[in-house]
Amino acid sequence: xSLTNALPADAARAAKSASHILATLPxxxxxxxxxxxxxxxxxxxxxILAANARDLTLAKKAAEDGxxxxxxxxxxxxxxxxxxxxxxxxxxxxxxxxxxxxxxxxRTKLDxxxxxxxxxxxxxxxxxxFEARPEVIANIASLAIKSGNAAILKGGKESTESFxxxxxxxxxxxxxxxxxxxxxxxxxxxxxxxxxxxxxxYIDLVIPRGSNELVRYIKSSTKIPVLGHADGLxxxxxxxxxxxxxxxxxxxxxxxxxPAACNSVETLLVEEAALETVLPAVAEALLEKGxxxxxxxTSKKALTAKLSAHSSVILQDADESDFDTEHLSLVLxxxxxxxxxxxxxxxxxxxxxxxxxILTSSSPLAxxxxxxxxxxxxxxxxxxxxxxxxxxxxxTEVGISTNKIHARGPVGLEGLMIYxxxxxxxxxxxxxxxxxxxxxxxxxxxLAL
Amino acid sequence: xSLTNALPADAARAAKSASHILATLPxxxxxxxxxxxxxxxxxxxxxILAANARDLTLAKKAAEDGxxxxxxxxxxxxxxxxxxxxxxxxxxxxxxxxxxxxxxxxRTKLDxxxxxxxxxxxxxxxxxxFEARPEVIANIASLAIKSGNAAILKGGKESTESFxxxxxxxxxxxxxxxxxxxxxxxxxxxxxxxxxxxxxxYIDLVIPRGSNELVRYIKSSTKIPVLGHADGLxxxxxxxxxxxxxxxxxxxxxxxxxPAACNSVETLLVEEAALETVLPAVAEALLEKGxxxxxxxTSKKALTAKLSAHSSVILQDADESDFDTEHLSLVLxxxxxxxxxxxxxxxxxxxxxxxxxILTSSSPLAxxxxxxxxxxxxxxxxxxxxxxxxxxxxxTEVGISTNKIHARGPVGLEGLMIYxxxxxxxxxxxxxxxxxxxxxxxxxxxLAL
Numbered sequence: 001x002s003l004t005n006a007l008p009a010d011a012a013r014a015a016k017s018a019s020h021i022l023a024t025l026p027x028x029x030x031x032x033x034x035x036x037x038x039x040x041x042x043x044x045x046x047x048i049l050a051a052n053a054r055d056l057t058l059a060k061k062a063a064e065d066g067x068x069x070x071x072x073x074x075x076x077x078x079x080x081x082x083x084x085x086x087x088x089x090x091x092x093x094x095x096x097x098x099x100x101x102x103x104x105x106x107r108t109k110l111d112x113x114x115x116x117x118x119x120x121x122x123x124x125x126x127x128x129x130f131e132a133r134p135e136v137i138a139n140i141a142s143l144a145i146k147s148g149n150a151a152i153l154k155g156g157k158e159s160t161e162s163f164x165x166x167x168x169x170x171x172x173x174x175x176x177x178x179x180x181x182x183x184x185x186x187x188x189x190x191x192x193x194x195x196x197x198x199x200x201x202y203i204d205l206v207i208p209r210g211s212n213e214l215v216r217y218i219k220s221s222t223k224i225p226v227l228g229h230a231d232g233l234x235x236x237x238x239x240x241x242x243x244x245x246x247x248x249x250x251x252x253x254x255x256x257x258x259p260a261a262c263n264s265v266e267t268l269l270v271e272e273a274a275l276e277t278v279l280p281a282v283a284e285a286l287l288e289k290g291x292x293x294x295x296x297x298t299s300k301k302a303l304t305a306k307l308s309a310h311s312s313v314i315l316q317d318a319d320e321s322d323f324d325t326e327h328l329s330l331v332l333x334x335x336x337x338x339x340x341x342x343x344x345x346x347x348x349x350x351x352x353x354x355x356x357x358i359l360t361s362s363s364p365l366a367x368x369x370x371x372x373x374x375x376x377x378x379x380x381x382x383x384x385x386x387x388x389x390x391x392x393x394x395x396t397e398v399g400i401s402t403n404k405i406h407a408r409g410p411v412g413l414e415g416l417m418i419y420x421x422x423x424x425x426x427x428x429x430x431x432x433x434x435x436x437x438x439x440x441x442x443x444x445x446x447l448a449l
Numbered sequence: 450x451s452l453t454n455a456l457p458a459d460a461a462r463a464a465k466s467a468s469h470i471l472a473t474l475p476x477x478x479x480x481x482x483x484x485x486x487x488x489x490x491x492x493x494x495x496x497i498l499a500a501n502a503r504d505l506t507l508a509k510k511a512a513e514d515g516x517x518x519x520x521x522x523x524x525x526x527x528x529x530x531x532x533x534x535x536x537x538x539x540x541x542x543x544x545x546x547x548x549x550x551x552x553x554x555x556r557t558k559l560d561x562x563x564x565x566x567x568x569x570x571x572x573x574x575x576x577x578x579f580e581a582r583p584e585v586i587a588n589i590a591s592l593a594i595k596s597g598n599a600a601i602l603k604g605g606k607e608s609t610e611s612f613x614x615x616x617x618x619x620x621x622x623x624x625x626x627x628x629x630x631x632x633x634x635x636x637x638x639x640x641x642x643x644x645x646x647x648x649x650x651y652i653d654l655v656i657p658r659g660s661n662e663l664v665r666y667i668k669s670s671t672k673i674p675v676l677g678h679a680d681g682l683x684x685x686x687x688x689x690x691x692x693x694x695x696x697x698x699x700x701x702x703x704x705x706x707x708p709a710a711c712n713s714v715e716t717l718l719v720e721e722a723a724l725e726t727v728l729p730a731v732a733e734a735l736l737e738k739g740x741x742x743x744x745x746x747t748s749k750k751a752l753t754a755k756l757s758a759h760s761s762v763i764l765q766d767a768d769e770s771d772f773d774t775e776h777l778s779l780v781l782x783x784x785x786x787x788x789x790x791x792x793x794x795x796x797x798x799x800x801x802x803x804x805x806x807i808l809t810s811s812s813p814l815a816x817x818x819x820x821x822x823x824x825x826x827x828x829x830x831x832x833x834x835x836x837x838x839x840x841x842x843x844x845t846e847v848g849i850s851t852n853k854i855h856a857r858g859p860v861g862l863e864g865l866m867i868y869x870x871x872x873x874x875x876x877x878x879x880x881x882x883x884x885x886x887x888x889x890x891x892x893x894x895x896l897a898l
Contacts, residue, residue: 020797024820102820108842114831116841123853124823204853225674225854246876253878257885348469370871371473374573382563382874390884392565392870393557393893404572404653405674405855409870421841421858422819425831427695429702435839436706444842 008195011152011185012202015125018183019150023122025178027099033145033177034095038088040173041138041166045084051165052078052134059158068158075133076158087135094142097395100413101148107447111440113426115447120417122148124204127196129154129218131210134162141170141184143398147416150183152203154193156210164188197222205416207399212326227411229402231352232262233326234384237343237369238282239360240273246381247278247359248285253383254357256289260328262400263355263377263387267323267333269343275302275336278359283334287311291330294318298336323350340365344372351375353402355387355409376402376409457644460601460634461651464574467632468599472571474627476548482594482626483544487537489622490587490615494533500614501527501583508607517607524582525607536584543591546844549862550597556896560889562875564896569866571597573653576645578603578667580659583611590619590633592847596865599632601652603642605659613637646671654865656848661775676860678851680801681711682775683833686792686818687731688809689722695830696727696808697734702832703806705738709777711849712804712826712836716772716782718792724751724785732783736760740779743767747785772799789814793821800824802851804836804858825851825858 006014022030041048059076062068078084106118126149130136137153144151155163167186174181187196196203197218206226208218215230236251254265270279275298283293283303294316295303304312322333323346337343340358347356355377358369366380377387387410389397394412401407407415432438455463471479490497508525511517527533555567575598579585586602593600604612616635623630636645645652646667655675657667664679685700703714719728724747732742732752743765744752753761771782772795786792789807796805804826807818815829826836836859838846843861850856856864881887 016797017794020793020821020823023823024817110835110840110842121820219672223668223672225852243876249876249878253880257878257880344469348465366873368473370869371570372469374469374472375869377870377872379872380874381876382872383878385879386559386872386874386877387870388879391559391879391882391891393559393891403674404867405676407854408867418853418857420819420824421826421836423826423828423831423835424815425829425835427692427698427830428835429698429706429832430834430837430840431702431706433840442840442842 008187008192009199009202011187012125012196012199014182015150015152015185016202018180019122019124021180022145022150022183023101023124023148025148027101029178030099030145030148031095033174033179034091034142036173036177037138037141037170038091038095040169041088041091044165044169048162048165048169049079049084051161052076055134055159055161062158072132072158076162078134078162083135087138090135090139091142094139094146094396097146097413099146100417104449105419107449109445109447110423110442111428112443114428115424117422117424118419119422120419123416123418124149125202126151126416127154127203127206127224128152129193129206129208129210129214131156131214132158134159134166136209137163137166137186138170143396143413143416144184145179147413149416152185152187152196154187154196160188194221197224200224209399225406227401227403227407227415228399229262229352229354231326231402232264232354232400233267233324233350233352234263234265234354235267235269235347235351235356236265236384237269237271237337237340237347237356237358238274238278239271239340239358239362239365240277241361242274242278242359242381243361244278244281248281250357250359250381250383251282252285252289254385255286255291255332256330257383257385259330261385263384264328265332265357265384266326267335267350269335269337269346270299271340271343272298272336272338275299276306279303280306283307284311286332287314289330291332292316293332293334294322295334296336299334326352340369344369348374353404354400355379355384357382357384376400457636457641458648458651460636461574461645461648463631464599464601464634465651467629468571468573470629471594471599471632472550472573472597474597476550478627479548479594479597480544482623482628483540483591485622485626486587486590486619487540487544489618490537490540493614493618497611497614497618498528498533500610501525504583504608504610511607521581521607525611527583527611532584536587539584539588540591543588543595543845546595546862548595549866553898554868556898558894558896559872559891560877561892563877564873566871566873567868568871569868572865572867573598574651575600575865576603576652576655576673577601578642578655578657578659578663580605580663581607583608583615585658586612586615586635587619592845592862592865593633594628596862598865601634601636601645603636603645609637643670646673649673658848674855676850676852676856676864677848678711678801678803680775680851681713681803681849682716682773682799682801683712683714683803684716684718684796684800684805685714685833686718686720686786686789686796686805686807687723687727688720688789688807688811688814689726690810691723691727691808691830692810693727693730697731699806699808699830699832700731701734701738703834704735704740704781705779706832706834708779710834712833713777714781714806714833715775716784716799718784718786718795719748720789720792721747721785721787724748725755728752729755732756733760735781736763738779740781741765742781742783743771744783745785748783775801789818793818797823802853803849804828804833806831806833825849
């Protein structure tokens, strides 16, 4: 890793060159680099935590002056219990993942002595823009090296001292490995983001990790493909045959286990026939957890009739904007729908195509919902919070994507790969074949992988 | 198919709604629609050719006035031998392809009663912008319906009468099928392209089919992902152990079999050690075919010494821009390199990442080239012209992509697909599991597909 003050175009060009080398390194060379980074960081704990303490001092002062939120200050702190150890363990976890590079995904005998092979390969140069958490830099450097991609990193300014300290250690560690120093570059100069976002000849993919505002800004400022999601407006459709106990459990988990997460539920669509049967228990449980329920008139009327006076008095009225808002807090919008078709249509036009669930005992309705809802995750009788790379068993998570091309949903290392087509021939040329007027025909025999 | 004069946003919104229905239709329903289109077009040959004749009359007049090239006039003509039959056969060919929708590509048992499945599904709404050829509309409508995607089509104005006639027939044919009429829409009003390119909330992918200028304009005018390539600057690296006969055959095919194609070779990189051994025969064969050779000083000197006086006198001098130009004609730039590393680096920084080949008898050098060159196609001892969906055995070709995400190289129906994650559960929630403080652990068992 190099800490660069180079012009953005020079840094990006150097990253591109490094990516060409990195892409050809064998598995062991990339894994050895991760081992070297792990050892070097372990050995430099003191100096890194000292740098982090300097960031913290400044941040606390800014918080006192009301210029920084306390939650950012808390996220900055690398000395918090378990954080340092988790960061180090994360590097080894990534090292142990299956190598995603060089996997054949198609092999075809085009003709005798002419074989086509499709092989996974790294995308090239990633630009990763993130906010305050200093441990993210080690995680991202590991993912990039493991997947054979070069990366340019730009972190939030509150963590500058920590980033610089960590990147110096990583840089020194890479000197003893086959991974080029410019494969991972930390950019610390200010105001370079707009310039980097214009370098589509060198940078292949942008991954913003941070707030919705950050993602939205990046998406609107570049032609480079952006992996990620700006919004997570997830819905649950509560159908009348849903088991009430199950419904309570799933909706409560979806809303309250981590309300600020992108995979938390924001809208509950209730089938009319469930208003007086399943909904009351769900609503009661949510209210007990402190959730504000913003109800449409029909659901409010039904709940008012069914709930205790104490509960019903705190029901709120939803307005239209509630169904287009990612609250990211203990607020849930409730809307009545007459059919599953109405629920599906509402989700497809008001949701963010992230993760949506149906609660029902009917398998046909569940399958209809899962094929019709146009979202990365479509779940039956389980929490929307299950949308997560670790829970999916991917070993790591680069992010969650609501894109409709390339990678969708929780993205693991596979999402950092593309493929190339190799052909090994013996002088075969196009004009020999039928469609160009020649005598030969292609055989197109599938070969084993 | 509907012929729409609707506002672009209304047309796109209608296409989005239709895409949600189309995505859930079974294979048979989509195939039946293709059968219906085929029959209806067969029955309407006369009226369509009459409309095409009106386009042709106008185009010929425009050509006489010097406002249109003769090659465009020729491409317009649907009555040319075999063209009508090929168009109809193409619809049935697409119908016979394997259904790309609903394929499971990953199945994991997350826990007892909790299964994750990744299933291929259509991308959604495609915007396809193309130029004059009227038969393209039938081809694209077939590909879209087969792959379960809605499509908005905008064709070149020279073919308007033909497009309208074909789309009326397709529209009537779809009435008797389950495919919604608004799934395929032809937009004929002028100046709608900029508006359509701004509708990223409804349109998921843009596919431009036409000139480099068209593709470049589209890429620079939209945030919607664009599938395609603006340039095809392909190179061949001629290493000194290459069999001279093979080299002659492959380079001649790569340059001369269809010089205007994107997969034709534009630059020949010659290893120094091959200058006096393999290159002369290759150059002689190219000159015989009428190819202009634009040589760097070293290769020109070597060829001048080896070729007949007659041949050597027509050698030209390359300037730097020749190595960054897609000539699309019988012009080939020749550059001397001292090593394979120099060849690889030249290709990675001057090429267009489309298709590049190495001619050599050395398997290790070929493998080095194929892993190091950052292009969609990397070929050993075969013509760059092999980069083609039909030749690859994909059955059809949506286009050739130089993108580094989603689909790369020749793109078949698979390139029009994305996936979604389905989970079927029994009330499982996130807080029950270890990483959230619960007692349960995920099992993450791979299941058979």
